[in-house]
Amino acid sequence: MTAFTTTTQVTGTRISGLGSSQPDTVVSNHDLAQYMDTSDEWIRDRVGIVNRRFAGPDLSLADMAVDAGSKAVADAGLSPTDIGAVIVATCTMPSPIPNAAAQVADRIGVKAAPAFDVNAACAGFCYALAAASDMVRAGSANHVLVIGAEKLTDWVRKDDRSNAIIFADGAGAAVVSATDEPAIGPVVWGSAGDMSNLIEIPDRDSFIHQEGQSVFRWATTRIAPIALRAVEAAGLTAADVDALVPHQANLRIVEAIAKKLRSSGAREDLVVARDIVESGNTSSASIPLAIDHMRASGEIKSGDVLLLIGFGAGLSYAGQLVRCP
Numbered sequence: 637m638t639a640f641t642t643t644t645q646v647t648g649t650r651i652s653g654l655g656s657s658q659p660d661t662v663v664s665n666h667d668l669a670q671y672m673d674t675s676d677e678w679i680r681d682r683v684g685i686v687n688r689r690f691a692g693p694d695l696s697l698a699d700m701a702v703d704a705g706s707k708a709v710a711d712a713g714l715s716p717t718d719i720g721a722v723i724v725a726t727c728t729m730p731s732p733i734p735n736a737a738a739q740v741a742d743r744i745g746v747k748a749a750p751a752f753d754v755n756a757a758c759a760g761f762c763y764a765l766a767a768a769s770d771m772v773r774a775g776s777a778n779h780v781l782v783i784g785a786e787k788l789t790d791w792v793r794k795d796d797r798s799n800a801i802i803f804a805d806g807a808g809a810a811v812v813s814a815t816d817e818p819a820i821g822p823v824v825w826g827s828a829g830d831m832s833n834l835i836e837i838p839d840r841d842s843f844i845h846q847e848g849q850s851v852f853r854w855a856t857t858r859i860a861p862i863a864l865r866a867v868e869a870a871g872l873t874a875a876d877v878d879a880l881v882p883h884q885a886n887l888r889i890v891e892a893i894a895k896k897l898r899s900s901g902a903r904e905d906l907v908v909a910r911d912i913v914e915s916g917n918t919s920s921a922s923i924p925l926a927i928d929h930m931r932a933s934g935e936i937k938s939g940d941v942l943l944l945i946g947f948g949a950g951l952s953y954a955g956q957l958v959r960c961p
Contacts, residue, residue, distance in 0.1 A: 648818025649769040651961045652779070653712025653811040656928040657703035658915065659691040665801070672797050679801050684887020688804035688916030690789050697729060700807035701740045701785035704924075708809035709744065709781060711961075716745030719811070720777025723768055724753050725760030725784040725920040727949065728791050740783065750777075757835070758883045758948025759825070760784055760920030761808070762956060765944070766823035768812040783809040784920035793843045802886070803844065804916030808924025821870030824862055825954035828854075835949035846949075855889045855947055860896035863945045866955035874901035877957070878940035879930065883947055884912035884922035893945070907935055919948065927960070936960050 664687050665676035679685055691700065701724055709716060722741040729736055737751035756763040761784035768780035785807035792799045812820065831854065835846040859882070867874055874897055882893050887910060894908045911926035918925060923944055930936045938960055945955035 645775050646773055646814040648815050648820070649772045649812050650815040650817070650819035651810045651958055652813040653708045653710070653714070654924065654928045654931065654961060655704045655707025655709075655711055655809045656807065656925045657700045657707070658689040658806040658925070659695055659700070661690050661692065662687050663690050668801055672795055672800065674797050674801060683802055683912070685801065685912055685916050687914050689806055691787055691805040697726060697785050697787040698736055698739050698743070700787070700805065701736060701783045701809070702743045704785065704807035704809040705740060705744050705781050705783045708811050712779070712811040712813065714779060714811065719746045719749060719779050719781045721749050721768070721771060721780045722746055722751040723764040723780065723782050725756065725764040725782070726753055726786055727755050727757045727760065727919060728786045728788055729753070730790060736785065746781065756920075756946070756952040756954070757950055758885060758919045758922065759946035759950065759952040759954045761923045762823065762944055762946035762954035763825065763952070765810065765812065765820070766825065766954060766956060769820045772812055772814050778814055780812045781809065782812060783807060784922070784924050786919040786921050788844070788917075788919060791837060791844050796843065798848060799844050799846065802917045804918050806915060806918040806921045806925050808921045808928055810924055819959035821866065821957035823954055823956045824866040824869055827953070828951040831951045832949070834951060852886065852889065854951065855885060856892040859945060859947050859953060860893050860900070862953055863893065863897065863943055863955050864900055866945065866957060867943060870957040872941065872957065875903055876941055877902055877906060877943045879907035879909065879936050879942045881909040881923055881926050881930070881942050882945045884909065884915065884926060885917055885948065887912055920946075931960060
């Protein structure tokens with residue numbers, strides 16, 4: 637039997653560029669307290685958020701994705717014509733058809749490239765990053781643009797105190813490129829579909845609903861072991877990790893994961909992403925937003941080992957180690 641011709645495979649992949657985008661409108665806890673029964677102290681104590689960004693009707697999810705994606709391509713020193721595929725991780729498109737990726741790719745200038753969406757909610761960026769890494773290693777594309785973008789305010793009731801204080805809007809992006817020195821580790825991922833009703837939008841006429849306490853217990857007990865498995869899969873130890881960048885769901889969850897990692901050998905000076913304080917929970921956008929902000933502030937630097945761990949609706953989870961570009 638004649639064998640199929642295969643594309644050339646590469647040794648490894650790396651993140652070659654980053655970009656992010658947020659609405660201009662900053663909404664503080666005090667602003668929310670003007671029209672719902674809440675307070676700055678109540679919100680800080682429960683979720684750790686001080687400010688978040690809300691997009692108005694004139695700023696779409698695709699607009700933010702285009703902005704973040706364009707910045708990531710430029711940061712990688714590439715042009716749109718160099719991008720071989722576009723993946724958008726999102727769970728908040730206003731309608732399921734058309735997908736975000738095809739529109740975003742065309743607007744950025746990535747013409748006729750494969751473009752598809754990934755919906756793993758808050759784990760979506762890590763899922764998309766893993767898919768992009770595998771595509772590049774298999775030779776399907778030299779550079780893949782991965783974008784996490786959400787307009788959660790379209791899917792949250794304005795007076796819902798449980799969710800309106802948490803969710804926000806934004807986009808973050810990364811370019812995945814081929815390299816001789818692997819800088820994106822194997823993904824450790826999975827799902828717990830038996831608990832899928834804990835975070836859901838029940839139907840097209842509904843808003844986000846979540847069982848907060850149940851999600852909190854799941855995240856604070858199940859996610860740290862998955863993160864440690866991702867470290868092991870990359871052939872490193874917890875002590876090798878320079879920064880923890882988990883999904884920015886809730887500051888108490890972030891700190892609980894960091895505490896468990898330190899008790900498992902991570903350094904006391906481990907840098908921990910706390911972007912939720914000023915950005916809120918932006919679902920699939922939260923991890924790339926945090927990385928871009930931390931790099932800009934100097935909290936992390938090129939070559940640092942970052943532990944990414946996404947988790948959320950599905951219930952879905954995914955983690956991998958990457959080196960900061």
